[in-house]
Amino acid sequence: MxxxxxxxxxxxxxxxxxxxxxxxxxxxxxxxxxxxxxxxxxxxxxxxxxxxxxxxxxxxxxxxxxxxxxxxxxxxxxxxxxxxxxGAPAPAKPAPPADAGLPTKPGTDLTAKLVAALDAIDPAIVGGKPDQAVDRARSQCQSMYQFPKDKQKLADLANQRFTSADHPQGFGAEAAAKINEALLATLCPPAR
Structure with a gap:
């Protein structure tokens, strides 16, 4: 190519x-x-x-x-x-695909593990909507792939993604860090 x-x-x-x-x-x-x-x-x-x-x-x-x-x-x-x-410029390094770091939709076993890990942090994170929590978790995994070293950015993104009616601004910095750890332990692919 x-x-x-x-x-x-x-x-x-x-x-x-x-x-x-x-x-x-x-x-x-x-x-x-x-x-x-x-x-x-x-x-x-x-x-x-x-x-x-x-x-x-x-x-x-x-x-x-x-x-x-x-x-x-x-x-x-x-x-x-x-x-x-x-005399021609060197070709640019190809960009990673748009879905880089996005894990596939998990099966029922992995979904149950993910929901249990998030419920252990705060039951309001899932809030009875496991499909929504899985979609948010997959998006967060993609951000973790793109910004593996930027803990502050990942915490901010977790607070933006994981919200509820009682927590419209997210669950706070401590909970966001725990969410990221839970995602790494269950759903997200290993760091590159």
């Missing part, structure tokens, strides 16, 4: 560079790379001089990368080129 993204980025960069050169009349400054395909000269594409820059252009075009250096042979396992060497 990363190789395809890099190849697509480099292809787009080459197309933009070639289009800029052909529209400005700088077609005579082409060289042939080791692979035999034409590339633009780095000095003519990067230096705004007279005919080499399109009218109205504010920045010079980037040099086209060498196609032989920008591809990796997946069949032979040849290493992919260094993104800095080809």
């Amino acid at each position: 990363r190789t395809r993204l890099l190849a697509a980025t480099l292809t787009a960069l080459a197309a933009v560079s070639l289009a800029a050169c052909s529209s400005s009349g700088a077609g005579s400054d082409k060289a042939t790379s080791a692979a035999g395909s034409p590339t633009t000269s780095a000095t003519s594409a990067a230096t705004p001089s007279g005919d080499a820059t399109a009218p109205g252009a504010t920045t010079p075009a980037a040099p086209a990368p060498d196609p032989a250096a920008s591809t990796a042979d997946g069949a032979t396992g040849a290493p992919a080129p260094d993104a800095g060497a080809s």
